[in-house]
Amino acid sequence: MTETAPRPTLEAVAERAGVSRATVSRVVNGAHGVREALAERVRRAVEELGYVPNQAARSLVTRRHQAVAVVAAEPETRVFADPYFAQQLRGISKELTAHDNQLVLLLTEGREDHARVGRYLAGGHVDGALVFSLHLDDPLPGLVRGAGLPTVFGGRPHWDDGRDDVVYVDSDNRGGARSAVRHLAGLGRTRIAHITGPLDQTSAADRLTGFRDVRSGAGAELTARGDFTSGGGERAMRELLDRCPDLDAVFAANDLTAAGALRVLRERGRRVPDDVAVVGFDDMLPVAEETDPPLTTVRQDIEGMGRLMARLLLRGLDGGPAADDTDAPRAAATTAPGVVLPTTLVRRATA
Amino acid sequence: MTETAPRPTLEAVAERAGVSRATVSRVVNGAHGVREALAERVRRAVEELGYVPNQAARSLVTRRHQAVAVVAAEPETRVFADPYFAQQLRGISKELTAHDNQLVLLLTEGREDHARVGRYLAGGHVDGALVFSLHLDDPLPGLVRGAGLPTVFGGRPHWDDGRDDVVYVDSDNRGGARSAVRHLAGLGRTRIAHITGPLDQTSAADRLTGFRDVRSGAGAELTARGDFTSGGGERAMRELLDRCPDLDAVFAANDLTAAGALRVLRERGRRVPDDVAVVGFDDMLPVAEETDPPLTTVRQDIEGMGRLMARLLLRGLDGGPAADDTDAPRAAATTAPGVVLPTTLVRRATA
């Protein structure tokens, strides 16, 4: 563990270049109106001295930090068995990096953490926040609002009651569910069941809605509640099989659920997809590709969601990345509170 | 996206409490030598005004940031199919939070990112770095050393040549591998094969070493190279089966590899564990619990590794969490360059 050496200041650069601090500042910040000859001298001095601006000093006066907080509750990062969250993080990181912003990660565990996070956000350490809040009773959204920070949510918040100005990015859970169920119907399946996720999460609720959109006539006996885990999938599958031995297809709310369902189907001697076709949701690779047979599922652009969240936030921060919308055509509806990313059906072997 | 309100300063608190800024500063920073009566008045003022110190101003003078960078290369977060990294992050976050430090996440993608990260680290924005560097050709370690920042590595670095002062935290890959192989031997297996990981990673190399520790007599035909993916596991398993049709056990370098091996074994009509016993490594839940049959594997305390990394770094930072070692007995050998966390064998159904 080495000691960090004293770093050159603006002052030092100015002296070396034979100009004033103000001029160096202008050059460093890419301002116009500095004669090219001078600018060049400054740049050389910067180079020679290995000058790097002191962000603390800069923040002190600009009140900007070039930093964004990513807030997520422990459950979020666990329920999805993590790859999900890590991928969003990757997307967020890429976008922030591209615009020279830092990512401050705030993971919360329980009540005591909420106070801490609230304090931090209100403390003016970051310019904005990206918040993952999926549960009904989550106190995070309130906290963030209290802090008065520009914020973009990951996933449709519960209180997206239309009148609000919440900005969020979600994937098209409802549409994805519809396409899954339509696919099953297109295969000629007529007794299509659905294993839901925990319905206090909007993603699960929206997937159920999508299922109902297509199977409005489906009786309640064709729906069983799961919890996004494979154990829950097993339980629900047994329940369904007991109630409706003649079912010929299952749309599971996520891949883990589908994995559990597949196990029970095999155990009960049902052939997949011959007797019962199965479709999952998420396309969580380590799961979807490893099931037996490999899972047909609905893929979301998770990294894209993260990237879009960051972009939306940055845009809200004074100016931000204005019109470089080239690779975000779907984000066009920028005036809308929420942006919904499309999903695609990935056909493997279960349906 | 709301605007952030102007926040109260030290000055304001001082005025309200009828004391000088210096006194408020002392109280806020928990310094001694302030009469209790005054201190109390200050605390009340802080409370009433909702004062939060401006970290930028503070950093400017103290040169401390209460922030630590976590640096990871994209491959790291992908190879392990992510849950691994997310868990370490959780451990790191907990520990940093407990000591009031922020976590700045730096994910790198390619060469251009390295320059950026190097600049950032050298830029004096953080007090230290936690670096994940597993590959032979990884430029990250060099970068960090160049930045002259206190650093702790995740996983044994390649250049841990004994003479060095690198601090790292790793799990006991070699010992874990030994216990896996011994377990198989204890089951009466005599033809034990090993599917390795990518040997340019120390974890994979160490697991191979552990295998050899126990099966020093094993012929080369009982070892096949994998790459930590299930596809690689499949290929290697086929290879092994072709070469040694009589093998009766397999130690796979990680769970994904084991999952692939299991598929091939089933496809070739081998019963698990009756004909061939299988042990994995990692205990990556979404994989290990979902295989058929559920996988016997070696568990590492991933979150604990993260926590320990953070603790070690913090300790290196002026004083740090000195003697609160209560829940880290294994970290006792603090003078040693590396700390190795124990692993445990988790018995499920494959061995």
Added chain:
DNA sequence: GTGAAAGCGCTAACAC
């Protein structure tokens, strides 16, 4: 014990 004052490194008016 407490306060006054200097200054951390930078940006942004404002003069020139």
Added chain:
DNA sequence: GTGTTAGCGCTTTCAC
């Protein structure tokens, strides 16, 4: 165009 100057909010000697 470029330099001068005044802080941003805080910690920290140094007197008292």
